[in-house]
Structure formats: C-alpha cells, structure tokens
Amino acid sequence: MGERPPVGRRDALRNRKLLTDKAREVFAEQGLDAPLDEIARRAGVGNATLYRHFPTRAALVDEVFRDALTETTAAGERARTAEDAWVGLTEYLQTVFAGLAADRGTNDLMTTSLEGVTSLEAIHAHNRTTIHGLLRRGQEQGTIRADLTTEDLLFTLAALGRAVPALTTVTPDAWLRPLTLLLDGLRACPATPSLPAPALTSAQLRKVLLNLGPRRQR
Numbered sequence: 704m705g706e707r708p709p710v711g712r713r714d715a716l717r718n719r720k721l722l723t724d725k726a727r728e729v730f731a732e733q734g735l736d737a738p739l740d741e742i743a744r745r746a747g748v749g750n751a752t753l754y755r756h757f758p759t760r761a762a763l764v765d766e767v768f769r770d771a772l773t774e775t776t777a778a779g780e781r782a783r784t785a786e787d788a789w790v791g792l793t794e795y796l797q798t799v800f801a802g803l804a805a806d807r808g809t810n811d812l813m814t815t816s817l818e819g820v821t822s823l824e825a826i827h828a829h830n831r832t833t834i835h836g837l838l839r840r841g842q843e844q845g846t847i848r849a850d851l852t853t854e855d856l857l858f859t860l861a862a863l864g865r866a867v868p869a870l871t872t873v874t875p876d877a878w879l880r881p882l883t884l885l886l887d888g889l890r891a892c893p894a895t896p897s898l899p900a901p902a903l904t905s906a907q908l909r910k911v912l913l914n915l916g917p918r919r920q921r
Contacts, residue, residue, distance in 0.1 A: 730808030761819035
C-alpha cells in the first residue's frame, strides 16, 4: 500500500474537491457569471483558499467542466454517422438543447466564449465540426437550404440557446417550440428565397460569442 499524503496535502485535496463540487452546483444554478464568493461560502473555505487553487475564473470553469459534456460529444459522434443528415442534425440539436435547459453553466459553455478555458474550446470545436459536416451533407442531400453557412447556424443556435433558461421558467419544454421553428427555417425551399445581409465569418462569430459571455473575471 502507498503512503498516505501528509495532512496538509490531504486538506488541500479535500478543499479542491469541495470547491469544484460546489462550483458545479452554483454554475448549474446561476451560470458561469456566478459570484466566486458564493462558491467559497458553500465550500466552507475562505476566498483566499479558492484563489490559491484557482487564480482565475477560467481556471475554475476549466476544472469543473473538463469532463462534464461527454454526452454532448457522444451525441455529436452519433449524429455524424447518421445516413440522413437532416435526422442526424435534428436529433443532435434536441440533445444539445435539452442540456442547455437543464444546466445554466452548460448553457453558458455552449452559447458563449470565455478566454483561457481549454475544455470550452474543445467542445466548441467538436460542436462546430459536427454542425459543419451535417450541414454540408444535408445540402448535398437536398434537405437543407443551399445558402446557409456554418456560422449562420452556430450564431442562430447560440442566440436561441441564451433564451432557453428564461423559457424554462415558463415551462420546462418551452424551448421545443422555437427550436422547431428554427429547424423549419433550415429546410430547402423555404418561404424566404434568400437570406439578407452577408454571412458571419468565423472571426466575427467568435467576437459575438465573447461579447455574450460572462463579464466577471474573478
């Protein structure tokens, strides 16, 4: 059997576990902009202890959510293998939006951007690859309008996703109606013959998501 870590080390590990558990709880309730003081209070430690373990908000978010979005990633992998791209896309987005409705922290992760969070960058990249592939295949199959770009869809999904927490205060499944309307607008041969204004570039989309993200950094 290995030696037990010194008492000080055990206390530090216990405090770190308490902080990440309580941060997950608070972020789920209040989003990534939740006060860090509240997390420290629920963990029963001082602010100095929190900042010693996690000197920035980004470091805490990265620790909390590193393995929290495995179901979203798995749903994306399943969607990519769907023979019918339209079916794959709709089932994937329904899974993603169910997650957005259940957890404010997950909602912030998926619909905004926060500098310095490796786990967030990874899930955004995976989500973009999934959306892009399904969109291209759907256009080739003739089920998705040909003038729709990946950035068009990602921005529209992020904008609707930001409204999901407010929608769930009315009824838990209220987001299903606007998501259905959005999906109908993606179909080939829509009522609107062409989309107005130029499509967003990837750089423009990132800037928009950063502006939507949490303003509090500590």
